[in-house]
Amino acid sequence: MKVTVDQSCPDATTYRAARVKSLFNVEDATRFTHTAALDIDDTDWRIGIIVGPSGSGKTSLGRRVFGPDAMWENLDWPDDAPIVDAIAPDGDFDAVTAALGAVGLGDVPAWLRPYRVLSNGERFRADLARLIAEHPAQVVVDEFSSVVDRQIARVGAGAFAKSWRRTTGQAVLLSCHYDILDWVQPDWVYETDTATFTRGSVQYRRPRIEVDIRQGGWGLWPYFEPHHYLKMPLMVAGRCYVAFIDGEPIAHLGMATSYLNTRNGPAVEARACRMVVLPEWQGAGVGMRFLNECCRLQHAGEGVLPGRRMTTRFHTSHPHLNAALRRDPKWRQMSAALHGASKKTSSRTMAASRKKNQSGAGIGTGYGGHLRAVQGHRYIGEREAA
Structure with missing residues (x-):
């Protein structure tokens, strides 16, 4: 495929324009041309990237790859609806949450907020989730990862690429940042500044991530707590594991023990919870x-x-995490409670407790009866899985 961009505009004749021409010896700035040879006529690819500095013709080339209608326009987010409702409103709930988790927007509270109040990093991932959920057959995404922190951009780009390859669509990403190439591992790359086309993702390798895990107390929990969807007391007699990358904490897991009854008598088992991965590494x-x-x-x-x-x-x-645990052979699912306990029983228990404390306030309240999807899993290890 040969793509030619030929754009022109009227010559400026104002005083300032004439002075700029004189100062910088510019004879003609009314025309921009660029011809790109893109070997992409086949359908045996999923992701391509056009990369280069601003003003090098990326957007104009992108409009000509699949036509202007394929340009991704994601400007119609509703002002008041949470993003979990705005993404594929007629689609499947599990598919929407899977898309959010797949692109690294795993902070559940963010799902309940409108797009307009999200941070730039959250908006970037929400846009990617919406693109994954709608999965058009052919799409061109302009300014890909241009307005977010580079750490979030790289990880988010890699998460998007992994999810997009599960679809059957073709995506062309337009970016001025070369740092996403190793994370996306595109099937082809066109560099506008050198007019160089490269086919094949062999030369791109996702960087190796070295993680250091340390055990300690709850001292770092306040750093992770805002990103956890439950607000509950800390685990009794629990210890914590914290993952570090380059000395910075990026993930947290609480660990305690509990007894359970087995056919062979009482046994002790570990109990893990309070797992959080910070947004920039999701x-x-x-x-x-x-x-x-x-x-x-x-x-x-x-x-x-x-x-x-x-x-x-x-x-x-x-x-998303439940699905990942079910796929991992080292884990076995052991429960799936789809609703809470009896609300009547909960109300009676709370009423009895308040009566004991000589307070009759709030007797009509109670927990239970609500929809919940808490699922339990047990880590059995590699040998047992084999």
């Missing part, structure tokens, strides 16, 4: 590896009870 694949390593330590007797080999229980209502 979508990089760090979360599941971090969780698995912490649980492996318990299984090997190197965890919160040194010398005691334990399986680990983990409960979550996050749809």
Whole structure:
């Protein structure tokens, strides 16, 4: 495919324009031309990138790849609806939450906010989730990752690429940043400044991430708590694992122990919760590896009870994380409570408690009866999975 951009505009004749021409010896600035040879006529690719500095013709080339109608316009977010309602409103709920999780927008409270109040990083990921959920057959995304922090841009770009390849569509990303190439691992790249076309993703490798895991107390929990969807007391007698990258904390997991009854009598088991991955690292694949390593330590007797080999229980209502745990052979799902306990029973219990405390206020309230999707999983380890 040969794409030619030929644009012109009227010659400026004002005083300032004439002075600029004189100062910088510019004879003609009314025309811009660029011809690109793109070997993309086949359908055997999913993601291409046109990269180069501003003003090098990326947008004009993008408009000619699939036609102007394929340019992604994502400007019609509703002002008051939360993004979980705005993304594919007629689509499947699980598909929407999966798209949000897949692009790294795993902060559940953010799902309940309108697009207009989100941060730039959250908007970037929400846009990607909407694109994944709608998955057009052919799309061109302009200014890809241009307005966000580079760490969020790289991780978000990699998460988007992984999710997009599960669809059958073709996406062309237009960007002025070369740092996303290794994370996206595109099928082809066209560089506008050198007019160079490269086919094949072999030369691009996602950077290796070195993670250091340390065990300690709850001192760093306030750093992660704003990104956790539950506000509850800390685990009794719990310890914490924190993942660090280049000395910066990026993920958190609480770990405690509990007793359970088995056919062979009472046994002790580890219990993990309070898992949080900070937004700038969501979508990089760090979360599941971090969780698995912490649980492996318990299984090997190197965890919160040194010398005691334990399986680990983990409960979550996050749809994306539940799906990932079901796919991992080292885990077995053990429960799936789709609703809360009896609200009548809860009300009676609360009323009895208030009566005991000589207070009759709020007897009509109670927990239970609500929709909840808490699912329980048990880490059994690699050997048992094999």
